[in-house]
Amino acid sequence: METVKRTRMSPEERRAQLIDLGARMLAERPLEQISVEEIADQAGVSRGLLFHYFATKHDYHLAIVQHAGAEMLARTEPDQTLPPLEILRSSVVAYLDYVSDNRNSYVSLLRGAASGDPEMREEFDRTRSALAARIIDQLPRLGIEPDDRIALAVRGWLAFVEETAISWLREPVISRGELIDLIVTALPAVTLPASVAAALLSQG
């Protein structure tokens, strides 16, 4: 008779454990290849129990993506004790650390099959909106009063950041420091009149 080690966990703990196992597996392979059988095995639970927490495989995958988005937001949380431009720089550094640590999953989520799934895209957009809201909240500290034009420019800047980061992960044609400078200076550059951006960055 086989002995399967089972750990007694509360439903919340079990759910969190299953998501955590999936998030770790996501670092090594695309979402599409995360099988509920393997996860259930690793957790020492039955496939049926996993489906008790997540109605479908797709729901389980969504929960993993939600977890990855929350982790990225947590890791890039602005450090309010720094001067304004340094807050931006430190968040960009944290973002590049995050995407470098998770390069395969990050690229495959945003540029792979998952990007064609409406619910996954909604999940990515929720993370982007949270990032945009966070940046817009910081702008007054840089002397920038947010309006509709600036809010749109911030969304565009986030697309700029994703695209340059993903291109750079695939082919690092410039140094990490150069990429950080490119991304940091681009935010005032696209939101402010050029002369104001120049003055701000020269203080910087």
Add this chain to the structure above:
Amino acid sequence: METVKRTRMSPEERRAQLIDLGARMLAERPLEQISVEEIADQAGVSRGLLFHYFATKHDYHLAIVQHAGAEMLARTEPDQTLPPLEILRSSVVAYLDYVSDNRNSYVSLLRGAASGDPEMREEFDRTRSALAARIIDQLPRLGIEPDDRIALAVRGWLAFVEETAISWLREPVISRGELIDLIVTALPAVTLPASVAAALLSQG
């Protein structure tokens, strides 16, 4: 007995006609809903003949997307008789005209199910690379010598353009003129040092 009007066409003409019918249908509905039966009916040919030109429905859809990309490139072709910043502006205006004329298909291709398909994504990337190459070719006329950092910034700027255009099509929070200004000034702003961008943009 039914009479189906058949037009005699060369294979090249027939192929072009089928793609053209698909491209028109794409203006009205997402790619996934373009049925080969309807297209064959409209062309007055059999479904079998359509599959003689395109091995699969997917191949037919790819040909439509290729056609749409080529049309966008043709419509945004730079007018070399203008001063450099005006070349950029007129291409941005042509691009916004194109995406406004094709808003449904543009948004659904780049943000819908098609974006999850590897061959479709390759097709979109080919169009983006052609746009990027075209811009990089123009930069020396603006006094900008392209290098790896600038090439990466141009790719990022194209993502900025797509994102702001798609957000704006969904919710036009600023005027068309403001969007054009935002996009045009962003290119020197992200490629050049801020002080150089300021000087260039103040020349107009």
